[in-house]
Amino acid sequence: MTMIKKTPKQSTLQGIKSLFVGLKVTGRNFVMPQITTHYPRKEVSNLATYRGHVDLVPKEDDPMTSKCILCGQCAKACPSNCIELVIRKEEVEPPPDEEAQPDSGSKEEATAKSAPKKKKVKRILDAFMLNYNLCSLCGQCVQTCPVDSLEFSTNSYLAGFTREEFIFDLLERMRNKQKASSSG
Amino acid sequence: MLHYAHEQLQGDYYTRAFQAGAQEDTLIINMGPQHPSTHGVLRIILELHGEYILRAEPVLGYVHRMQEKMGEVKTYPQYLANMGRVDYLHALAWNWAYVRAVEQLLELEVPERAEYVRVITCELNRITSHLLWWGAYLLDLGAFTPIMYGFADRERAMDLLQIITGSRLTYCYYTFGGVTADLTPQFIDGTKDFCKYMRTRLPMYKDLVTDNMILRHRVDDIGIISVDMARRYGVTGPNLRGSGVEHDLRRNTPYSIYDRFDFEIPAYEECDALARYLVRMDEMEQSISIIEQAIQSLPEGPVMPPKMPKVIKPPKGEAYGEVEGARGVIGIHVISDGTATPYRIKLRAPSFSNLSLFAEVSKGILLADAVSILGSLDLVIPEIDR
Amino acid sequence: MKQSWVDQLNAAGVPKCTEVRKGVACFCLESQNLLDSVRKILELEYYLQDVSASDFQEGYLLTYHFAHFEEPGQAVFRVLISHEHPQVPSISSFYQGAIWHEQECTDFYGIEFTGHPDLKPLLLVPEENLCPLRKDARSKKSFLDIFPDCKLVEAPPPPESEENAGGQESPEEKASKKKGSGKSKVQKEDDETAQDSGQA
Numbered sequence: 001m002t003m004i005k006k007t008p009k010q011s012t013l014q015g016i017k018s019l020f021v022g023l024k025v026t027g028r029n030f031v032m033p034q035i036t037t038h039y040p041r042k043e044v045s046n047l048a049t050y051r052g053h054v055d056l057v058p059k060e061d062d063p064m065t066s067k068c069i070l071c072g073q074c075a076k077a078c079p080s081n082c083i084e085l086v087i088r089k090e091e092v093e094p095p096p097d098e099e100a101q102p103d104s105g106s107k108e109e110a111t112a113k114s115a116p117k118k119k120k121v122k123r124i125l126d127a128f129m130l131n132y133n134l135c136s137l138c139g140q141c142v143q144t145c146p147v148d149s150l151e152f153s154t155n156s157y158l159a160g161f162t163r164e165e166f167i168f169d170l171l172e173r174m175r176n177k178q179k180a181s182s183s184g
Numbered sequence: 185m186l187h188y189a190h191e192q193l194q195g196d197y198y199t200r201a202f203q204a205g206a207q208e209d210t211l212i213i214n215m216g217p218q219h220p221s222t223h224g225v226l227r228i229i230l231e232l233h234g235e236y237i238l239r240a241e242p243v244l245g246y247v248h249r250m251q252e253k254m255g256e257v258k259t260y261p262q263y264l265a266n267m268g269r270v271d272y273l274h275a276l277a278w279n280w281a282y283v284r285a286v287e288q289l290l291e292l293e294v295p296e297r298a299e300y301v302r303v304i305t306c307e308l309n310r311i312t313s314h315l316l317w318w319g320a321y322l323l324d325l326g327a328f329t330p331i332m333y334g335f336a337d338r339e340r341a342m343d344l345l346q347i348i349t350g351s352r353l354t355y356c357y358y359t360f361g362g363v364t365a366d367l368t369p370q371f372i373d374g375t376k377d378f379c380k381y382m383r384t385r386l387p388m389y390k391d392l393v394t395d396n397m398i399l400r401h402r403v404d405d406i407g408i409i410s411v412d413m414a415r416r417y418g419v420t421g422p423n424l425r426g427s428g429v430e431h432d433l434r435r436n437t438p439y440s441i442y443d444r445f446d447f448e449i450p451a452y453e454e455c456d457a458l459a460r461y462l463v464r465m466d467e468m469e470q471s472i473s474i475i476e477q478a479i480q481s482l483p484e485g486p487v488m489p490p491k492m493p494k495v496i497k498p499p500k501g502e503a504y505g506e507v508e509g510a511r512g513v514i515g516i517h518v519i520s521d522g523t524a525t526p527y528r529i530k531l532r533a534p535s536f537s538n539l540s541l542f543a544e545v546s547k548g549i550l551l552a553d554a555v556s557i558l559g560s561l562d563l564v565i566p567e568i569d570r
Numbered sequence: 571m572k573q574s575w576v577d578q579l580n581a582a583g584v585p586k587c588t589e590v591r592k593g594v595a596c597f598c599l600e601s602q603n604l605l606d607s608v609r610k611i612l613e614l615e616y617y618l619q620d621v622s623a624s625d626f627q628e629g630y631l632l633t634y635h636f637a638h639f640e641e642p643g644q645a646v647f648r649v650l651i652s653h654e655h656p657q658v659p660s661i662s663s664f665y666q667g668a669i670w671h672e673q674e675c676t677d678f679y680g681i682e683f684t685g686h687p688d689l690k691p692l693l694l695v696p697e698e699n700l701c702p703l704r705k706d707a708r709s710k711k712s713f714l715d716i717f718p719d720c721k722l723v724e725a726p727p728p729p730e731s732e733e734n735a736g737g738q739e740s741p742e743e744k745a746s747k748k749k750g751s752g753k754s755k756v757q758k759e760d761d762e763t764a765q766d767s768g769q770a
C-alpha cells in the first residue's frame with residue numbers, strides 16, 4: 001500500500017534557492033501580528049478549561065455544607081495520599097419526629113434491642129485537608145466520589161513561598177467562596 | 185585543589201570505568217548531564233581523538249524514578265497517573281498502552297466512541313510531540329526560529345487537549361474501559377480548525393526548513409542505522425521507518441480502530457538522519473488525516489462501558505499492552521496475581537532501545553554530528569530512565 | 571502456502587512453544603537452551619522488544635519479548651532461574667540491545683548475566699547494591715499459580731516428554747489464537763481470524 005520513499009536530493013542551485021524561500025517565509029512572518037500574549041497586560045484565553053486542584057461542591061439547598069457524605073473513598077483512591085478528612089463525632093438526640101416515621105420502625109426495634117437508650121452518633125466534617133504539594137492532578141478522587149462532591153477548580157494563579165501555603169482546607173475554601181459570592 | 189581527594193579528581197564511578205579502556209593521547213569529556221542537546225539529564229562520556237569520537241558511553245539514571253516499583257505498590261487505577269510522567273511528550277500513548285494491558289486482563293470492551301476519542305486525542309498528542317521534536321532538533325543544529333513556529337502551533341494543539349483533559353502535558357485521560365471525559369463541541373470544532381491550519385503550516389515548514397540547504401548538510405548521510413542494527417537493538421518507530429522498514433503497530437497489528445482509517449506509513453530507505461527527519465514530517469500529515477477521518481465518522485454513544493467493576497481486580501495472568509508511540513513501540517507488561525495491585529509491571533520504553541545503539545552508531549564520527557544523531561533519535565530522557 | 575508464524579518458529583527449531591495467547595507464542599526454556607533459541611530467532615529476523623525479570627517463589631523469571639518487523643505475532647521466551655544461583659547466559663552477543671536491558675535486570679534483581687560485556691549498574695547508584703524489585707518472602711507468589719498453563723521446569727526434564735507436550739498443544743494453540751480470548755473488541759477478533767486464514 002505504501003511505498004518506501006527515497007529522500008529527495010537537492011542540487012546546489014536548488015539549495016541556494018531554498019535559502020531565499022526560507023527568507024521569504026521569515027519576512028512574511030515578520031510583518032504578521034504578534035502571537036504571544038503580554039502578561040499581565042493581557043491574559044491567555046484558555047484559563048476556563050484549566051484543571052487546578054480539587055474543590056468541594058456545596059449542596060444546592062445549603063451552600064454552607066458540602067455534598068460530601070464522609071465516605072473516605074477519595075482519600076483511599078488518591079495515589080499520593082493528599083486527602084485527609086477531619087471528622088468529629090457528635091452524639092445527638094434522635095429527633096422526636098423520626099419515631100413517627102412508619103418506615104423506621106424496624107430500625108428502631110433493632111436499636112432498641114441492642115442498646116436501649118443509645119444516642120445517635122453523627123459524623124461531622126470539620127475540615128477537608130488537601131495537600132496540594134503532593135497532588136498529581138490525576139483525577140482519581142473526582143472519579144471515585146459517589147456523590148460528585150469534588151470538582152476541579154480553575155484556580156490557575158496559585159503561588160506561594162512555603163509548602164504550608166499549599167495545604168488547603170477545602171471546606172473552609174468552599175465556605176469562603178460561598179460567602180464572597182453571596183455578599184458580593 | 186589540595187582539598188580534593190585523589191578519587192574525586194579521577195571522576196566518578198562511570199568516568200573511572202570509562203577511563204580504564206582509554207587509548208593514549210585521547211581526550212575524555214562528559215557531554216551532559218546538563219547539555220542543551222541532550223534534552224534532559226542525559227550524560228554521555230566521549231573519548232575523542234581530535235574532533236572524532238572513538239568511543240561513547242551514555243550514562244543513564246539521572247531522572248530514574250523507579251516507576252516499576254511504584255507499579256507494585258499502587259493499585260491499578262492509582263498507577264494511571266504515572267503513565268503521563270514516563271514520557272511527557274506523548275503521554276496519551278503511554279496511557280493507552282497501560283489501559284490496553286489492563287483491559288486485556290479484565291477482558292473489558294471499550295465503547296466505540298471511546299475508541300474514536302482515543303484515536304483523535306492520541307494522534308493530536310503525536311503531532312504535539314513531533315512538533316516539539318522538530319523545534320528542538322533544529323535548535324540543536326543551530327537554527328533558533330523553528331522552535332518558535334513549532335511551539336506556537338503546538339500551543340494550539342495543547343489548548344485543544346486541555347479542553348478535554350484539563351492538563352497540558354502530563355495527561356491522565358484514558359481509563360480502563362474508556363476515557364474520563366467526553367469530547368465537547370468546542371474541542372471538535374477547534375480540532376477541525378487545527379487540522380486545516382496545520383495543513384497550511386506543514387508546507388511552510390518545508391519551505392522554511394526541510395528544503396533548506398544548511399539543514400541538508402547537517403543531516404544528510406549522518407548516523408546510518410541499518411535494518412540489521414535496528415533489529416539487534418530493538419529500534420522502532422520513526423527511527424526504524426527511516427531505515428526503510430514499514431513497521432508501525434497501527435498497521436502491522438491494528439489495535440483499537442486503526443484499521444478503519446486510510447493512512448500511509450511513511451518510510452524512507454536512506455537510514456540516515458534526514459530520512460528520520462522526513463518520516464516525522466510526513467507522519468504529522470498522516471496524523472492530521474487520521475484525525476479528520478475520525479472526527480468525520482465519530483459515532484454517538486457512551487465513552488465508558490455501562491458496567492464497570494467497582495474495584496479493578498484483574499484475574500491472574502499477564503498482558504502486554506502495545507501501542508505505537510511517537511518514538512516507537514511502547515509496551516507495558518503487566519503480571520497480575522489476582523489482587524488489586526499489579527504483581528509486576530515492566531515498561532518497555534522505545535527511547536531506551538533507540539538510545540542503546542548510540543555507542544555503536546557514533547564510532548568514528550565528528551562530535552558535531554553526534555549532536556545531530558542524538559536529536560534525530562528523538563529521545564525523551566524520563567522515558568529512558570523511567 | 572505460507573506457514574503461520576508459530577509454525578515457522580517451531581520449524582526453525584526453537585523449542586516447541588507451550589502456550590499461545592492472543593498472538594503471543596510463549597517458549598519456556600532452560601537457561602542452557604536460551605542462547606541456541608535466541609540465535610535461531612535472530613535468524614528468523616525477529617527484533618528484541620525487551621528483557622525483563624520478575625521475582626516468584628520458584629525463582630527469578632526472565633522474560634524476553636521478541637517481535638517481527640513484517641509479520642504479526644510476538645514470541646516470548648521464559649527462563650526460570652533459582653534464587654540461589656541467579657545466573658543466566660547473556661544474549662548480548664546476538665542482540666546488542668539486550669546489554670542495557672540485562673544491566674537493568676541486574677540493577678533491580680541482582681541477576682548475573684554470564685558473558686555480558688560490562689555488568690555495571692545502569693539506572694541505580696553504583697555505590698550500593700539495592701535490588702529494589704526483589705520481593706520479600708511474604709509477597710512472593712507462585713509462578714505456576716499465575717501461569718497455570720505454562721509447563722515450566724527448573725530441573726532438566728527428559729527431552730521426549732517436552733516434545734510430547736508441545737505436540738499435543740499445537741491444535742489447541744490455533745484454537746486459542748482464533749478465539750483471541752484477551753482481545754477486548756469483537757472487531758479485532760474478526761481481523762485476527764482473517765489474518766489467520768490469510769496466512770494459512
Ligand code: SF4
Pocket residue numbers: 054077078079080081082083134135136137138139140141142
Ligand atoms: S487529583 Fe489525584 S493526586 Fe490530587 S487529590 Fe485527587 S486523587 Fe489525589
Ligand code: SF4
Pocket residue numbers: 067068069070071072073074075085144145146147148149150
Ligand atoms: S469520596 Fe466524595 S463523599 Fe466520599 S469522602 Fe470523598 S468527597 Fe466525600
